[in-house]
Amino acid sequence: MGFFLMVVTIIAILLFIISKKSKIQHIISLSATGLQILIALALTREVMLRGSVNYSFLGGFFYLDSLSIIVLDIVLLIGFMASIFSIGYIETEIRHGVIDSNKLRLYYILMHSFLFTMVFALTVKNMGIMWIAIEATTLASAFLVGFYNNKHSLEAAWKYVIICSVGIAIAMLGITFLHLSSIGVLENAQFLDWVALYNNAESLKSPIVKLAFIFVLVGFGTKAGLAPMHTWLPDAHSQAPSPISALLSGVLLNSAMYGIIRTVAIVNRNLGSSIYTGRLLIVLGLLSMLTAAIFILTQKDYKRLLAYSSIEHMGIIAIAVGIFTPLSIFGALLHIINHSLTKSMLFLATGNILQKYNTKQISKIKGIFKLLPVSGMVFFLGLFAIAGMPPFSIFASEFSIIVSIFSAKKFLVGGAFVILIAIIFAGIAVSLFKMFYVNNQQENLQRGETNIAGTAVIVVLLGIITITGLDIPNGLNDLITQAQSIIIGA
């Protein structure tokens, strides 16, 4: 059953190569991602019933538990949304002559292989193969970042590939050390197997595990956009086509964070406490929030601003994982979900804005409500949501993280956290709310939405984050609680 997730994508990629008409390609893309969502729903049910899905085929290669199914569902949901949005977006780009129609096929092939690599990273239990898949995400998305082939996007793509490849190479060193620490403990067939490593965590060699954690944190942290290693992120997010920005920010960062969480679970179990990993994660997290706060205050480009906001939210998740109490892990997992949905909604909305105004400068955009009534409204509410205002779901997860920080008696961290969130809120308000002021200069632009299906998608996403902000569904609650007990080890 689970293998169909990958088979669907492979068939879709083959069909893209064969098919000639752009309409057929749109249909293939939609049906592939739609089918994947259905499979994911079935898998989710299975995981909720049994706790994990593990086929004996290929030596137990395929593995899903409630932690990976959460991230996997987000990947497939946002993949579906992005492929709906892409239809209108790419058609408009072709009509404006930004890209020629032959590139549609390349776009779809790359986008689906990007999704494929992420699905692959989330459904294996061998850490080495997970590393390979995460490295492959960089390679699959490299040309998507440089899709427009101009100076800026090439620069962004080059930085993206170089920085992420080096970062991920360092993560490989960490995984090598993890492997080294397990020699003599595990059998040959179990090498690098996450479940085996986790079950035998107490008997691994602690000094090497500690060393391994630093390398994994720096490596996957580069990919997740944690602060000193974040420099590729604003460039890549701002230069990629908007649906791809949504995927990068909403999905890719999560898969890297997922790698870190898996390692943290092993290391904490091995060391018997979370002090070692906690300190490192909290320092990196606060640093990310600080960097984001500074750059958001002075930002002139709205897509870059949203990219820095992603760095901030990754920092928040890192801090929550660092605290490592049941409540904070619950908050972290919830925050992963909420941030992905909210941020991809915002990036999709910027796609509409960008195509209408044809600029990324905040100062050149006025009166969005008039020109784009729906997208403008969603973007406006989304900014409140991403800044952590109730009733949206990010408020709920941030609140539970703050409560967990204070109840773990880390008052300094908590104080800094709250102050930084306040600064970022002010930054978003000061920089972006200018876009909504009315000004009569831009009367020459045509009014109304162009990408109807895409606009419907962002409205749906807004609906989801509002509803989950008011009340977390029971099923989701159970799933997160299961994942939490996997990480903490009940």
Added chain:
Amino acid sequence: MRNLLYIVIQLLVIVMVAPLLNGIIKKIKAFSQKRKGAPIFQMYFDLYKLSRKSSVVSDVSSWIFKVTPYIVFATAVAAALLVPVSSLIAPEQIPGDFIMLVSILALGRFFIMITALDTASTFGGMGSSREAMISSLIEPSILVSLFTMGLVTKSTSLLPMMNVMKGIGFPLAHPGCITIFLALFTIIIAESSRIPVDDPATHLELTMVHEAMILEYSGRHLALMEYGAAIKQLTLITLLVNILIPHDQLIAITGIGAVVLSLTIYLIKVIGISIIIAIAEVSTVKFKLFSIPNLAAMSFILAFLGFLQYFVLGGCYVLF
């Protein structure tokens, strides 16, 4: 008695063999250029010829000019006495260690440099400034590599060093020793004015280093200078082969035969190294002066890596 025997054999071997090496190197270079070349004993004839000629001394020069050739020759011979050609003939103890060896050689070099300035000719000053640069760049790597060998063998004196390395058997099988060997080899090339650093055959003002400094000398004085340089070269090669490729442990017999055998193997090793030097010389081109720091840095790195490998392995050299 034993001391006397040592001194006699040491002088006989090093002082007599030294000019031969230059002959061999020149012969190999000639072969590689499809020439017949001078006979290998040519340098002996040259030295004999020069020593019978009187030397011309510039009337503006001071006493330093006249005294230097003797000092250079004397320091070379003194250095030669510190490095035993075979551990079988060596006495219980040789006064002086490798620090003394380096300082004696430095004394000779110091006099060559000031005598080149003494006659106030432009070439001499140029040569001595270049020599000062090269030697100061090469000095750290000599000391680091020799100190590493000292740490390995727990001694700074050359005879105990040789004895310990003999006990090890074949040190070149060891990573640390390989780098030290390469570093010392580079140092020998630089110290004996060989091709990547200096060209012994040139008299072109742009490229001369060693030749520029002895340009004013003639006759007997020139003979002493060249002889001194040849002895210094052989002393350094002896240091290299006897410490890093020890052979005396292979000799099973005792008595005179053992000494003869040991000296024969020694000669074979020395000739082997000089063949390698000749090959290195024909297969590279001379560096420009400002690239020499790169070579010196490389040689320093080699010595330093050897030092590190020794520490990384935690002294298990002596164990195997």
Added chain:
Amino acid sequence: MYCFDILSLLILLSSFALMANKKSKSYIKSFRIQSLLIAIAAGMMGIKTIIEEGRFDVMVVCLLIIILKVIYIPNILNKTYTKAKYQVEKDFILNIPILILVCCGLVVFSYFSLSTIDGINDGMINVQVVNSISVILIGLFFMISRRKAIGQIIGLLVIENGLFVTAMFSTQGMPFIVDIGIFVDMLTAVMILGIMVFKINEEFESINIDKLNKLKG
């Protein structure tokens, strides 16, 4: 036996030689030599595993290294370099002796940082691990010391080489499937970067990556 020690040292020395190179062509040559040394080490390890455990996977990995890293990737890079129209010769920021001394410092650093971690090879510090981690660090330093795009690709490949050697010497080889995956990833990365070098060359009229400085803040 000390032959793995010697090989690890030679691999380290080859990365020093890479650092001392001035021209893109000679980077590629040094990389080829380093990969050849790694292939020899893998081959020896492969023979050992065939004799002791009867597994052939390390030998397959050795063959893959020879095909990919010794032959194919250097050829791609050579082709990329000759096709790139705009070539700059001066490529390094500091002069070479300083670069080499910094590398030396990196070796010392990796030695001292690893010496504080017990558990790597049972109490005694493993010379092979120190050397191969130094190769990774030198690869990183190589990347920041060169301006040209080719230099950066070579730096990335040296890092990968260092990773492979570290894995091989510290754990007697990663699981087979992981090794294969790493090769596939690396090959794709080199191809993608090669294509990007062309595009950068066309768009910026140079392959000097100092010119990639438009995106800031």
